[in-house]
Amino acid sequence: METALLAIGAGLAVGIPALATAWAQxxxxxxxxxxxxxxxxxxxxxxxxxxxxxxxxxxxxVVAVMILLRSGGxxx
Amino acid sequence: xxxxxxxxxxxxxAGQLERVLAFVQDLGVLHLVRPEIPRAEPLRHxxxxxxxxxxxxxxxxxxxxxxxxxxxxxxxxPEPSAxxxxxxxRRLRRKAAKLAKQRAALEDQKVMLxxxxxxxxxxxxxxxxxxxxxxxxxxxxxxxxxxxxxxxxLRAAIxxxxxxxxxxxDRPLSSGEIAVLILVSNAAAPKVAKLLADSRVQELxxxxxxxxxxxxxAMPALKARLAELPKELAAxxxxxxxxxxxxxxxxxxxxxxxxxKLLVLEARARVHTGQHLFVLEGWLPExxxxxxxxxxxxxxxxxxxxxxxxxxxWKATNAPVTLTNPPLFxxxxxxxxxLPLPRYGSIDPTxxxxxxxxxxxxxxxxxxxxxxxxxGVAVLLRVKxxxxxxxxxxxxxxxxxALFSALFGVLFGELFGxxxxxxxxxxxxxxxxxxxxxxxALSVSLGVVHVSLGLVLAAITAxxxxxxxxxxxxxxxxxxxxxxxxxxxxxxxxxPGALLTPTVIALLVAFPILIALEGIVALIExxxxxxxxxSYARIMALGTASLMLAVVANKMVxxxxxxxxxxxxxxxxxxxxxxxxxxxxTIHALRLHSVEFLGKFFSPGGAEYRPLSHWQPQHER
Numbered sequence: 001m002e003t004a005l006l007a008i009g010a011g012l013a014v015g016i017p018a019l020a021t022a023w024a025q026x027x028x029x030x031x032x033x034x035x036x037x038x039x040x041x042x043x044x045x046x047x048x049x050x051x052x053x054x055x056x057x058x059x060x061x062v063v064a065v066m067i068l069l070r071s072g073g074x075x076x
Numbered sequence: 077x078x079x080x081x082x083x084x085x086x087x088x089x090a091g092q093l094e095r096v097l098a099f100v101q102d103l104g105v106l107h108l109v110r111p112e113i114p115r116a117e118p119l120r121h122x123x124x125x126x127x128x129x130x131x132x133x134x135x136x137x138x139x140x141x142x143x144x145x146x147x148x149x150x151x152x153x154p155e156p157s158a159x160x161x162x163x164x165x166r167r168l169r170r171k172a173a174k175l176a177k178q179r180a181a182l183e184d185q186k187v188m189l190x191x192x193x194x195x196x197x198x199x200x201x202x203x204x205x206x207x208x209x210x211x212x213x214x215x216x217x218x219x220x221x222x223x224x225x226x227x228x229x230l231r232a233a234i235x236x237x238x239x240x241x242x243x244x245x246d247r248p249l250s251s252g253e254i255a256v257l258i259l260v261s262n263a264a265a266p267k268v269a270k271l272l273a274d275s276r277v278q279e280l281x282x283x284x285x286x287x288x289x290x291x292x293x294a295m296p297a298l299k300a301r302l303a304e305l306p307k308e309l310a311a312x313x314x315x316x317x318x319x320x321x322x323x324x325x326x327x328x329x330x331x332x333x334x335x336x337k338l339l340v341l342e343a344r345a346r347v348h349t350g351q352h353l354f355v356l357e358g359w360l361p362e363x364x365x366x367x368x369x370x371x372x373x374x375x376x377x378x379x380x381x382x383x384x385x386x387x388x389x390w391k392a393t394n395a396p397v398t399l400t401n402p403p404l405f406x407x408x409x410x411x412x413x414x415l416p417l418p419r420y421g422s423i424d425p426t427x428x429x430x431x432x433x434x435x436x437x438x439x440x441x442x443x444x445x446x447x448x449x450x451x452g453v454a455v456l457l458r459v460k461x462x463x464x465x466x467x468x469x470x471x472x473x474x475x476x477x478a479l480f481s482a483l484f485g486v487l488f489g490e491l492f493g494x495x496x497x498x499x500x501x502x503x504x505x506x507x508x509x510x511x512x513x514x515x516x517a518l519s520v521s522l523g524v525v526h527v528s529l530g531l532v533l534a535a536i537t538a539x540x541x542x543x544x545x546x547x548x549x550x551x552x553x554x555x556x557x558x559x560x561x562x563x564x565x566x567x568x569x570x571x572p573g574a575l576l577t578p579t580v581i582a583l584l585v586a587f588p589i590l591i592a593l594e595g596i597v598a599l600i601e602x603x604x605x606x607x608x609x610x611s612y613a614r615i616m617a618l619g620t621a622s623l624m625l626a627v628v629a630n631k632m633v634x635x636x637x638x639x640x641x642x643x644x645x646x647x648x649x650x651x652x653x654x655x656x657x658x659x660x661x662t663i664h665a666l667r668l669h670s671v672e673f674l675g676k677f678f679s680p681g682g683a684e685y686r687p688l689s690h691w692q693p694q695h696e697r
Contacts, residue, residue, distance in 0.1 A: 055611055
């Protein structure tokens, strides 16, 4: 039971930030595309801005790995 | 690094200004700025500038219209006669434009006639049939591709409007459109015309100028015209080539001269001239100082005075910026140039990018197989590119990333994921598949190093610009980051526990000093620095994800039933993983630099160093 809860916790740790990242990128993407239409020289800035929300899911992934390690579900 | 600049002032008799400017343009090192002299007006040459711009417009238009290839700059550029050149350029532009217009009209006509011919060909066998309706009228309609259903609707609508006095035939055209021929009696023709107009179906009128309103009867003339067109086009091309051959040299010479002249006129607007004297000021690289003074003295003697203004080296924030880096770092300038130019007095991040960017990339991809493939791509790009181009720099960066990927691949024992284990390859450092925590620790440690380096560079920048308080504040912040790391390591028994108390005491002492130096904002910046350090965990996350995808790809061989199908799927999956493995680490390595590292010390807003020199195509803004 505890293992199952830990696995669900790990899944939520990645899943919820992934939704948040998707929501944020979904808003930044169109704004970046609109900016690029007027100023193509902003392409690097746009790509970096789109990559910024990925921090959430990446840290979520790290937390998930930590949970799985605690449950013995991954090597370590 | 940013080239250090010297500000120079040159003064001399007003009569010598033209010669001095021409000489400065030949030297090509002086970035001119307006001298800070009160009650002095710059020379204005608006009329001349307008004339040159008009003339250049004509020359450029003639060159483009005649398809003249650009040439290297001529060795000697004698000043052309203003009136004669203007006439020459205008005459050529008009001639070239006339020929281009004629050619375009003939091409349009050709396209149109070909379309008519195709329509005609579709119904050629019916020509006798149509002529058998001497008192009838024909309508020619082309429906768009995929509108087959519209033919049935059209047929029904016409039959309803005019009864049996109609014949409607349709044929598909090669473009996918549908040619429709409607034959009706004269009595019924107005109704059909109205119906077509109401349903917004466009008729295809007979081509103008063929003297025949009936399309089918106009065809012999149309065919004859089509046969004539290539000859007329060839004649125009020959005339255009002859015009280009005769005038190419003169047009190119005029183009170079005019661009040079406009640069000088632009420079003259920045020179202050009195009744007897002129004064010009500008920036030049420190390394060019002696050569500049020596050559000016040799050319003009004592009547031109050169003075270097006593500005302190790194405080001259309005000095223009140009970057210089060793050959190993230079290709990475294309990454720096994606960002705004750094301000003079700040630090050029290129050398740091050249070291950390491929290292982060390599740590994320970390696979000997992928590294070798990327190396192959880099070699291919190098072979296909010319020296000094962006593609050549990209090939160098790809090569560096490939080298680091292969190196870390060997250290982690990875060859297309875990395939290396099958051929006796073993991790020399640690296995990323199992040692997730050590990999995370390595990533965050890199974050500590990178962010601390950023803070140190911020302190150096502030100190260089004379902001001592800020410099000390940044140093204290760096110290606090490092002390916190030591305290955490001691708390988790990774360092001797005896270190914990002294580091916590040191932190408690440093904290009020930091607040006193930089205010409460420093606390927020300090906390954000810890967030930035944790952000480097992405190196572990992306690296592990890349490895896991490669492992999944390898497992496909045995999971598909057929080995051949499994190998094909595995190769496809590896290809996808390789594409992700190139794209994702590039974006995230860029992001780590742009947000976490450069955000600490990078000061954008530098003005580009643009010395007065002879025109080159990249001068165009």
